[in-house]
Amino acid sequence: MISFINIFVNGLLLGGIYAITAVGLSMQYGVARILNIAHGEFIMVGAFLTWMLHTSLGINPLFCLALVGPILFLLGYLVRHYLFKTLRERTPSPAAFEGNSMLMAFGLLFVIQSLAIFIWGKSIVGYSFMPYSVYLGEIRFAANRLVIMVAAVAICFLFYLFLTRTRTGKAIRAASQDSDAAALMGVDINRMLTLCFALGALMAGFAGVLVSMDVKLNATMGMEYTIIAIIVIVLGGLGSIPGSLVGGFLLGIFGSIVSGIEPGLTLAAYYLLFMVLLLVKPSGIFGR
Amino acid sequence: MKLKTDAKNVSYLVIIILILAFLVAVPFISKPYTVILLKNILMFVALTLSWALFSGPTGYISLATAAFYGAGIYTAAYLGDVLPLPVMVLCGGVASFLLALIIGAITLRLRGIYFAIFTLSSVELIKHVLHWIEITVLGKRGRPVVKVSDSTVFYVILIIVVLLLVTTYFLKRSRYGMAMSSIGSCEEAAAHIGVNVVRVKVFTFALSSFFIGLTGAIMATGLIYIDSQIAFDLNYSFFPTLMATFGGLGNIFGPVIGAVLFSYLREILITKFPYVYMLIFGLVMILTILYLPNGIIGLAQTIKVKFLGGKDATATGRKVN
Numbered sequence: 001m002i003s004f005i006n007i008f009v010n011g012l013l014l015g016g017i018y019a020i021t022a023v024g025l026s027m028q029y030g031v032a033r034i035l036n037i038a039h040g041e042f043i044m045v046g047a048f049l050t051w052m053l054h055t056s057l058g059i060n061p062l063f064c065l066a067l068v069g070p071i072l073f074l075l076g077y078l079v080r081h082y083l084f085k086t087l088r089e090r091t092p093s094p095a096a097f098e099g100n101s102m103l104m105a106f107g108l109l110f111v112i113q114s115l116a117i118f119i120w121g122k123s124i125v126g127y128s129f130m131p132y133s134v135y136l137g138e139i140r141f142a143a144n145r146l147v148i149m150v151a152a153v154a155i156c157f158l159f160y161l162f163l164t165r166t167r168t169g170k171a172i173r174a175a176s177q178d179s180d181a182a183a184l185m186g187v188d189i190n191r192m193l194t195l196c197f198a199l200g201a202l203m204a205g206f207a208g209v210l211v212s213m214d215v216k217l218n219a220t221m222g223m224e225y226t227i228i229a230i231i232v233i234v235l236g237g238l239g240s241i242p243g244s245l246v247g248g249f250l251l252g253i254f255g256s257i258v259s260g261i262e263p264g265l266t267l268a269a270y271y272l273l274f275m276v277l278l279l280v281k282p283s284g285i286f287g288r
Numbered sequence: 289m290k291l292k293t294d295a296k297n298v299s300y301l302v303i304i305i306l307i308l309a310f311l312v313a314v315p316f317i318s319k320p321y322t323v324i325l326l327k328n329i330l331m332f333v334a335l336t337l338s339w340a341l342f343s344g345p346t347g348y349i350s351l352a353t354a355a356f357y358g359a360g361i362y363t364a365a366y367l368g369d370v371l372p373l374p375v376m377v378l379c380g381g382v383a384s385f386l387l388a389l390i391i392g393a394i395t396l397r398l399r400g401i402y403f404a405i406f407t408l409s410s411v412e413l414i415k416h417v418l419h420w421i422e423i424t425v426l427g428k429r430g431r432p433v434v435k436v437s438d439s440t441v442f443y444v445i446l447i448i449v450v451l452l453l454v455t456t457y458f459l460k461r462s463r464y465g466m467a468m469s470s471i472g473s474c475e476e477a478a479a480h481i482g483v484n485v486v487r488v489k490v491f492t493f494a495l496s497s498f499f500i501g502l503t504g505a506i507m508a509t510g511l512i513y514i515d516s517q518i519a520f521d522l523n524y525s526f527f528p529t530l531m532a533t534f535g536g537l538g539n540i541f542g543p544v545i546g547a548v549l550f551s552y553l554r555e556i557l558i559t560k561f562p563y564v565y566m567l568i569f570g571l572v573m574i575l576t577i578l579y580l581p582n583g584i585i586g587l588a589q590t591i592k593v594k595f596l597g598g599k600d601a602t603a604t605g606r607k608v609n
Binding site: 086091095098099100103104110111113117227262264267268272274 | 409
């Protein structure tokens with residue numbers, strides 16, 4: 001029984017990081033229609049920046065959220081403003097835009113990854129953050145994972161409030177539902193799409209900060225997070241923050257169960273789950 | 289008018305034959321390094337042409353190239369020391385063909401971007417499952433591959449490239465080729481006018497994978513040792529896609545030009561500055577998609593129309609010829 005609870009708890013702890021990984025991509029694909037294959041590279045950059053700030057300047061990783069987030073937001077803003085916006089203007093149809101923007105994101109992936117290798121090298125780096133356990137009854141939590149999960153859920157909750165309670169959030173949701181009608185109501189669609197992409201990069205930055213507290217980093221780690229984000233999106237439905245949260249936790253528990261049975265097959269199980277989902281219900285479990 | 293096109297075709301044919309004759313002579317007249325260089329370039333030409341064979345006209349972006357390439361490599365690793373070389377290479381092609389039939393049959397319902405990410409994850413799924421089987425069931429990781437001389441590999445790849453050129457040329461002019469481009473333009477309409485969409489898609493997908501498998505099987509003989517990480521390297525999915533896009537999918541020369549330029553650049557940069565290569569590759573990719581949506585071939589045609597004038601139907605659309 002205890003081992004079952006441990007598996008469940010571990011899954012929940014993983015789920016937080018999976019959710020925040022997915023929220024960003026969900027914004028970028030759900031609203032701006034860019035399947036940003038380089039999303040994981042943004043996370044990687046966030047993680048390496050945190051590692052640098054922590055090891056060379058001694059800044060607390062949690063405080064890095066406030067430093068790394070804006071940097072990634074700016075990066076996302078520039079990428080969308082100079083690359084994807086131009087592409088959208090030059091591409092005749094929305095379907096062609098989706099395909100071309102994915103190919104362009106591949107180019108972006110190569111560029112970010114090779115620049116990261118220039119700057120940070122190919123070696124595996126990391127630091128330890130709260131390397132002890134806390135006990136709740138008989139259940140053991142790794143302290144850093146607990147902090148990560150709480151931070152991830154809090155960020156997702158704040159982001160959800162931003163989308164539902166502010167005027168800008170309302171404009172974003174309008175743009176995602178029907179961009180033509182929203183434009184007629186006076187929403188500046190282009191600005192909203194850029195904002196969405198930048199917010200997605202911001203979320204990737206936050207995810208990177210949190211990831212760096214738990215795992216070792218290397219410049220080629222991005223792809224794994226991109227894939228996890230895509231799986232969670234397919235699980236939870238596009239563009240929905242609660243969906244991403246639920247999807248993240250579901251995938252976390254699923255992964256934790258699989259690695260309890262056969263650790264070597266965890267990633268393979270993720271891919272299998274993903275492919276089955278794509279075939280059976282591509283709009284996601286909670287999709288519209 | 290007809291005479292003019294005939295003359296043009298004949299001159300193309302003469303150029304191609306001259307290039308091929310030169311390539312056939314290369315192992316006799318040049319240094320061993322040149323053979324290795326040309327072998328690697330021809331490998332990318334073969335992968336890119338195979339990729340373009342299916343994805344060009346249909347518009348489906350397949351990222352499963354690495355899966356079929358890896359299937360060829362593993363076939364060579366298991367059958368290389370039992371079967372004679374030509375049979376082994378053929379087996380690699382057949383293995384990929386069968387794998388593509390399976391993947392093709394289950395991805396029929398997927399369109400656009402979903403097809404791309406499904407094929408991408410199929411590579412990773414196969415890689416991880418194979419890795420797990422090797423570690424836990426077989427108890428050892430990877431396998432050695434029988435070594436074959438570079439000039440033999442070179443000739444086999446040259447034959448594969450020639451077969452691909454001929455297949456692409458005739459497929460485009462056949463009922464299947466017409467059916468494929470009608471799927472690329474509008475799949476519903478294609479189904480409506482009586483194209484068996486399922487059969488055309490799955491068959492051409494498998495045909496293109498057959499050539500990728502052949503290439504993988506023969507290239508494996510130069511690797512000495514392989515494991516799942518080496519065989520199912522996602523770069524083999526990305527490179528052909530990007531090379532073909534860079535060259536342009538308008539006609540048969542686009543993918544060839546893209547592959548030759550980029551694989552030559554790769555050969556001179558990869559040993560000393562591998563990350564410079566990746567950086568250049570990524571930047572050129574972004575610029576190509578932004579400013580040259582029809583690739584080098586599209587650019588050449590635009591320039592031709594602009595300077596020589598004349599009504600060229602190629603100036604407007606993505607699909608040319």
